Amino acid sequence: MFSDPTRLLDALTNAIVERTAIDRILNLGPGLEDPIEEVLALFPSAALRAVDQDVDVCRRLQDQFRANNRVRISHAEASDALTEADATYDLIILRHPNISENKTSWFGALRLVPQALKAEGHFVVTLYDLAELDLLQEATAHSPLREKPGAPYTQVPIALRGQDRYIQIYVTLKDADE
Numbered sequence: 222m223f224s225d226p227t228r229l230l231d232a233l234t235n236a237i238v239e240r241t242a243i244d245r246i247l248n249l250g251p252g253l254e255d256p257i258e259e260v261l262a263l264f265p266s267a268a269l270r271a272v273d274q275d276v277d278v279c280r281r282l283q284d285q286f287r288a289n290n291r292v293r294i295s296h297a298e299a300s301d302a303l304t305e306a307d308a309t310y311d312l313i314i315l316r317h318p319n320i321s322e323n324k325t326s327w328f329g330a331l332r333l334v335p336q337a338l339k340a341e342g343h344f345v346v347t348l349y350d351l352a353e354l355d356l357l358q359e360a361t362a363h364s365p366l367r368e369k370p371g372a373p374y375t376q377v378p379i380a381l382r383g384q385d386r387y388i389q390i391y392v393t394l395k396d397a398d399e
């Protein structure tokens with residue numbers, strides 16, 4: 222299956238030990254195939270906000286999650302969501318954003334991620350080719366984000382496949398480490 226989320230969910234499970242401590246999740250650019258229900262199941266105390274710039278995507282997600290009070294769908298630019306006054310998240314997920322096709326807007330957004338994360342917050346990005354990985358590393362260089370050791374964050378090998386071929390997990394420094 223093209224959008225099989227197994228690698229992403231496995232990485233989240235293995236890399237974030239205290240999953241019940243995650244209260245606020247931001248899912249950027251979810252499209253219609255991000256595993257929102259599975260992420261909610263992994264983080265049982267969390268509320269999730271999904272932000273996409275595509276109005277049709279947002280309408281369909283709103284219909285899908287209308288009855289779920291843990292989910293809020295917003296039609297917005299990622300950069301705007303990351304700079305809102307209450308943008309303080311424990312976990313930000315960005316799955317297969319296609320950075321190279323929307324380079325300017327994703328570059329701007331990636332630079333804003335650290336300020337929207339709590340201290341020791343996690344930023345999880347999946348990519349499907351190495352050119353995107355280069356772009357991500359360029360955008361996050363010289364930021365308070367530190368790559369979390371342990372890539373690809375899977376306890377047993379899972380074949381490279383689908384949109385989550387390359388998984389990067391970053392953690393923001395504790396205030397005292399900056």
Ligand SMILES: C[S@@+](CC[C@H](N)C(=O)[O-])C[C@H]1O[C@@H](n2cnc3c(N)ncnc32)[C@H](O)[C@@H]1O
Pocket residue numbers: 224249250251252253254255272273274275278297298299300315316317318319323326327330384
């Ligand atoms: C390549 S799709 C990936 C969708 C989904 N995450 C997946 O892996 O199947 C990228 C998604 O990001 C959204 N998007 C692109 N640029 C964005 C931006 N600057 N702010 C918010 N959403 C954006 C698009 O509308 C689209 O739904």
